[in-house]
Amino acid sequence: MKQKTKWLGYLLFGVTGLCTLLIVAALIYMLAEITVRGGHFFTWEFLTANPEQGMTAGGIFPAIVGTVLLVLLMSIVGVPIGTITAIYMVEYAKNDFIFMKLVRFAVNTLAGVPSIVFGLFGLGFFIQFIGSGIDKVVSTDGHLVWGQPNILWASLTMALLTVPVVIVTVEETLRAIPNEYRAASLALGATKWQTIRKIILPNAVPGILTGTILAIGRGAGEVAPILFTGVAYFLPHLPSKLSDQFMNLGYHVYILSTQSTDVEATKGLQYATVLVLLMVTFSLNFIAVIVRYFMRKKAIQ
């Protein structure tokens, strides 16, 4: 009996260890494969040139620019909305209020909706409803400006996808701010808004930044939401206005591997593009950790 228990212990140790090892090995293998097979395509020219010869040569500059613009616009819209929602939830709404349960349910559900559904929603709501609506009002000759995919609609769709991340992060930050600060400020004759602006928000900045970068990290890798709402297969020029379409790193990998005239010839470029995408995402997460570290250190002092 005793012997049996002992062996069961070894077995469990072995199985759990093996699973852990498997996960780590998978990650290492993935990174190694990408670096080895894409590494020598990863040149300065690759980062700064347009794709050439049916995507089998040249670089991915427009896709990098498109991805960065997309996440920037997404953050400009999504972060304030998420932050303001979190402020409402923590500072204004009463907790036992039934409306709050609905809001929380909505945020959680929004976070769990598959990203392709956001893409379809963006197409239906932003492009066909709002965009076409604007076109009907603005131009009478039936010329489409806003009623077709562009970087604005793609960014808004992406903002909707990432807003739960911001809300949850900022909400946690706000709840962590001691109530004594709120009481002290109100007791000094500050209004609620003055308290939020001068005491709550400055203390929430690290959380807002963390939320932003988590949202960017999520947004940079998503393809499904922009599929119908703004991403382009190939563009000879960079987007210059909100009604332009754009290229995107994730989508570019998909294009290279499925839509190219010579898929074999693009293999190295695919790996190199994935490498760039990973580097962008990793560096954003890395910045998040650094920013949080310094903000916390500052807060403690």
Added chain:
Amino acid sequence: MIRETVIKVENLNLYYGKKQALNNISIEMYKHNVTAFIGPSGCGKSTFLRVLNRMNDLIDGVKVDGKVIIENNDIYSPDIDVVELRKKVGMIFQKSNPFPKSIYENVAYGPRIMGIKDKNKLDEIVESKLKQAAIWDEVKDDLQKSGLSLSGGQQQRLCIARTLATEPEVILMDEPASALDPISTAKIEELIHELKREYSIIIVTHNMQQAARVSDFTAFFYLGTLIEYDKTKKIFTNPTVKQTEDYVTGRFG
């Protein structure tokens, strides 16, 4: 001696939901005096203190009826501006709570929200209030240091300076020294003694010796009721009510 009333409370009742926490309290507190609220834990003395600057408004489900008259205005009448009231009736909390800002910014907070922007004016206020709170000599060399870097007793005096900077009439103190060591406590008590020349002070305390040392008037609360209110000397030497006597002599509590 003619005493001027600063706060007059008439028939005040307070409910947490359906539970009544304060029963029909009437009391008059006087200008430039220190009034102490004593009583066992849960007797309602802190709750009553928070009635006086409407900090109870922040708690869900609190209902108040009765009158609290400060400068001829009932502070529970619908047309009163709570923000203005709290500038007039400042508050010091049990746990010192300086903002995570510099010493300077902590004191300048109140004047700034009242719209004072002039740097010289702010400098002047900060210096004079830190002096008044008897902490200037300890912090004058580095006003940019975080308020949180100070010791507990210094933090509490910083909080007092911060409250003084809004030029209140009345200062409410909710067990301001209960978390402090004896030396810091003595400094706070000495400060209270100084401050009553310019301000009216109402202090909740668990410590009966403290009440006896710092206050001019003492109110004894028990189970949400004001049992006895009189000159401190009388409460501690010759109370009228048996319950008060039992409490101040340590027979229960």
